[in-house]
Amino acid sequence: MAMKALDIYKHLPKTNCKKCGYPTCLAFAMKLAVGKADIEACPDIDPGAKALLGGVTRPPVRAVTIGAGERSVTVGEEFVMFRHEKTFYHPPGIMVEVSDTWPDDEVRSVVAEVREAVVERVGQDLVLNGVAVRNESGDADRFAETVYLAGGGTGLPLVLISDDLPGFEAALAVAGQYRPLIHAATADNWEPLAALAKQYGSPLVVRAGTLADLAALAGNCAGAGVADLLLDPAQGSLQGYIATATAIRRSAIERTEPALGYPIYLDAGTFKDTDAAVAAGILKYAGVIVTxxxxxxxxxxxxxxxxxxxxxPQHPIQVAPGVYPVNDPGREAPVLLTVNFSLTYFTILGYLEASRMPCHLLIVDTEGLSVLTSVAGGKLTETIVADALKKFGVADLVDHRLLIIPGYAAPLTGKIEDATGWRVMVGPRDAADLPEYLEKEWKT
Structure with missing residues (x-):
């Protein structure tokens, strides 16, 4: 189990020398306790204490980076079983599969889609992460050619999937310098694959059907000098995957089996329902999902x-407070108040833009909470509204003193009017009703 900061502190030199980069030994211990510092940073620690703390202060799930450059993806480095306990840190890399038996144009099409497809949501660009190249031809040269068509790892992280050692050697000659993920080492081939992974500094997937075999295989590869590993539990059903992935994560978090302290690999294409498999991987601990x-x-x-x-969950996605012009508003345009929870902001923005109604959207800081939660929790108050109106100079933007507040903030109407001197209009609770409300009710 992980040690608490005060327990770690007892084993430190307590000299407050600052050589570790922190002002005190206690501050260093606090960072060690949450896996945000490395015991190697302390030059004066006793070797016995160093060995003890090294095993309990490092992240229980090792961080592994696949690829190189801007699109590289880091997975692992997780600390909890459940998101609500703290948070999950590194989203799984979603890699789209191509085969070396496909025509070149089809391979290029998939690669272009992975590289260019973007989903814009609440102010963030969501993207796929890489390409998995599967050697189905049995031809090492064709495998290498397909890896080259996929960019060779220069633009997108790659997963190299093969049962053939010469195929791996040919593909790594093309892409090895870009840290592709190698799939997979088994009880039969782990020694030569571990040697290749070590030679190129690439992460390696180990594949076995039981936890005991996975742990043994991971231990062998780590002992051969491969630091970055992923675990493929090779389950034939989603139920089996979820159960095994949960057991792996629990063993890592509780540190009962250090050899299982690595991210998990999931091949979603081996299941009948690919979409369900991808969802299961996202929700249940996969570090890399091939689909x-x-x-x-x-x-x-x-x-x-x-x-x-x-x-x-403790820090919702937020937008910066301020006044946002929508549809080129003038001095007679309405002023609408809302919170800085990103989902609320972008939902309202979408409806307002579609309505073509010019308006000023005033965003106040409620620490990323929704309107209803902000009102109930005291994060949206008349004082906050008054301060925002003044801070962002809203009175200088319009000739009126009318403020439209969300329907869920209706209980604050009188208080806002008293605190600001503005007349308050209560808008609808549902953002979808805003265009109709403005069309019928807005008059300066």
């Missing part, structure tokens, strides 16, 4: 689910 080409609807659903799952 056949997804429809647009399936891609958007997967990327949205991943964004939701890996958003910190």
């Amino acid at each position: 056949p080409r997804l429809s647009r609807a399936s891609r958007e659903a997967a990327l949205t689910l991943r964004q939701n799952t890996y958003t910190d």
Whole structure:
């Protein structure tokens, strides 16, 4: 189990020398406790304490980086079983599969889709992460050619999937310098694959059907000098995958089996329902998900689910407070108040833009909470509204003193009017009703 900061502090030199980069040994211990510092940063620690703390202060799931450059993806480095306990940090990389038996144009088409497809949601660009190249031809040269067609790892992270050692050697000669993920080492071939992974500095997937075999195989490869590993539990059903992935994560978090402290690999294409498999991987601990080409609807659903799952529940996605002009408003345009919860902002913005109604959208800081939650929790008050109107100079933008507030903020009407001197109009509760409301009710 992970140690608490004060327990870690007892094993530190307590000299407050600052050599570790932190002002005190206690501050260093606090960072160690949450896996945000490395015990190696302390030059004066006793070797015995160093060995003890090294095993309990590192992240229980090792961080592994696949690829190189801007589109590289880091997975793992997780600390909890459930998102609500703290948060999940590194979303799984979603890799779209191509085969070396496909025509070149089809391979290029998938690669272009992965590279260019973007889902814009609540101010973030959601993208697929890479390409998985499968050696189905049995021809090492053709495998290498397809890896080259996929960019060779220069633009997108790659997964190299093969049962053939010469195929791996040919593909790594093309893409090895860009840290592709190698799939997969088994009980029969782990030694030569571990040697290749070590030679190129590439992460390696180990594949076995039981936890004991996975742990043994991971231990062998780590002992051979491969630091970056992923675990493929090779399950034939989604139920089996979920059960095994949960057991792997629990073993890692509780540190009962250090050899299972690596991210998990899932091949969604091996299941009958690919979309369900992708969703299961996102929700249940996959670090890399390899999937056949997804429809647009399936891609958007997967990327949205991943964004939701890996958003910190204690720090919702927020937009900066301020006044946002919509549809080129003038001095007679209405002023609409709302909160800085991103989903609320972008939902309202979409309806307002579609209505073509010019308006000023005043965003106040409620720490990313929704309107209803902000009102109930005291994060949206008349003082906050008054301060925002003054801070952002709203009175200088319009000739009227009318403020439209969300329907769920109706209980604040009188208080806002007293605090601001503005007359308050209560808008609808549902953003979808805003265009009709403005058309019927807005008069300066």
